[in-house]
Amino acid sequence: MKIGLVRRGFSGTGGAEAYLMRLAHGLTQAGHEAILITSSEWPAERWPGRGIIRLPGRTPDEFAAAFAASKAPVDITFSLERVPGCDVYRAGDGVHAAWIQRRSKFEPWWKAMFHRYNPKHLALMRLERGVFQTARAVIANSRMVAEEIVRWHEYPQEKIHIVPNGIGGALAAADRVESRSALGLDEGYLALFAGSGWERKGLAFALAAAEKADAKVLVAGRGKKAAYSSPSAIFLGPVSDLPPVFAAADVFILPTIYDPFSNACLEGLAAGLPVITTTANGFSEIITPGVHGSVVEPGDVEGLAEALRYWRSQDRAATGKACRELAAQYSIERNVNETLAVLGKVL
Template sequence: MTIRLALVRQRYNPFGGAERFVATTLEALMRKNDDLSLTLITRKWSGGELKHGVIECAPPYLGRLGRDRSFARCVQRTLARERFDLVQSHERIAGCDIFRAGDGVHAAWLEQRSRQQSLLGRIGTALSPWHRYTLAAERAMFADPRLRAVICISELVRDDIRRFYGVPEQKLHVIYNGIDLERYHPGLALEHRAEVRRQHGIPEAAPLFVYVGSGFERKGVAPLLAALSRAQATDSHLVVVGADKKLESYRQQAERLGLAERVVFTGGIKNVLPYYGAADAFVLPTLYEPLSNAVLEALACGLPCIVSDHCGAAELIEPGVNGHVCDALDVAALSAHLDRLAQPGVAAGMREAARAAVGHLGLAAMSERLLGLYRSLL
């Protein structure tokens, strides 16, 4: 029996982890099962040629609220017109069979965000039409009786959904993102370490941390810079890979902290493999992150990782074995973790354990779990 599956994702950004996951998942599912017919419903896709059907939902809009609301309405009209066996949405849209919570729980994100906001900032968030719409859409989607399953990309996401919306346990399925273990591997160090360090003037023996992610405020670049400036290992370097509208202000922060010679900002780049290969360890002190593909990639490359306790990937970290975990805003703890991994031989001694942490998360394993869920629902 051919399963007609529709995947809903509003947009594709080649620098976004969630969007890259959709592209990877589509191809992995198509390779895994000839009886699966895939259709992508999207506003805009700029990720390259697709080997499956695409339905564009691109009504005109004004502003972020208008963008999300108009897309949701267009998707709902499309689903009423088309006939699919299953509809899996990666957006907060009621009327779908499956919701993949790849962006986490908006209510949980706002809870964490409020920790670093001023009183006026919290009031502004509470009054924001877009945040109010997103929370209402999230609430309506989880309460919709047509929702039959939720793919939680970490236990963190599952627990947040239960806590905020009381979704029954039987609807919640934890399926971690798959990782291409052949593309991301410890051998990248042999290919890229020397050249990348030469390009950026980083000494071969200097401890090098890499950060990968866009949206610096949420993902903790400011606390990371502060922690690096406090670290006792004054030869440690940091490469920040990712795009941000305020990137220049973070460069200025690094200069004020005396880090201009030890921090490199690359901006958004599509191929991050050379930087994984050049680094000794990975760091992502994010305020809220449902999982983080970048952490999975770094672990697969044999890099011990420092992550926050509100990052789903913290579930894969065994402190002192393949990395460390701390509160996103605890600059002192983050600085201490940087110093531990900067000690000679410490990060290198964790490489094998880092790789082993994601050895069970290959693309084939993820595809099997997804297909098993689809078949159970049918």
């Protein structure tokens, strides 16, 4: 099967890009041709598939128009981008209207109104409506997103397939003591927070909870440090070598306001770390609270602090084993096979 995989733009640290490259590799290994349909930013050397088709378009609207006017020489188009006319859409970014609604609970009314009527957000919601009016099937990576698609877009539930994210296997082991020494860290209790988009991912809540729980937060990723000044914060900046950072941490924390299914949480789980997150993260659906992590409501700082205290007292080895065993069930191979099953139904 010749599969056109659609994604505009490129970020070297983006979760969607990392997933798409793993997917392309898996599709290729399964004997299919993975053709990337993208804009000019994606480096050719960072694509493991068969080829790249580049379309013009600096904005989502422009790229969607270019996609609609093109006719890629593929059997089926599988899009991670909001482009009306794709055969199968993977709602990896969730439902934009749901995100706007969720964030409004944590911002002043005037800012919420600004986001609601911002031309950029209106354009994304318009494109999203177009996708759900034309897609022959939709893949959601969590029940949360599947329910939002039905609620916001009245898309037929029977055409939605839930395929959780998958990762490429266990991370390379790193020594805890050596990792902390290399990072200049002491023996205190450390929670790891990884990713960009710190407002959406709830860094402020993580730092406030850490202060209550006498913990430090390792912040791996790019963001505005000045806006998150805290005695609990240890800013590492963008990190390319993740195993030592995971090894240095005691727990992974992502108190997100909205995340369809966090890959970073799955990677933390694979590293043997219990994950503290929120009900607004689709990832929370796969864990058993008290065994693999903790789940609180978004913005619940006291709940986060309580979770940090709880995991401080648990057996690290037993918890790590349970977390790694669960993460092993969510491999990229499983994701590829389930994705191919959906594409096969459409064809």
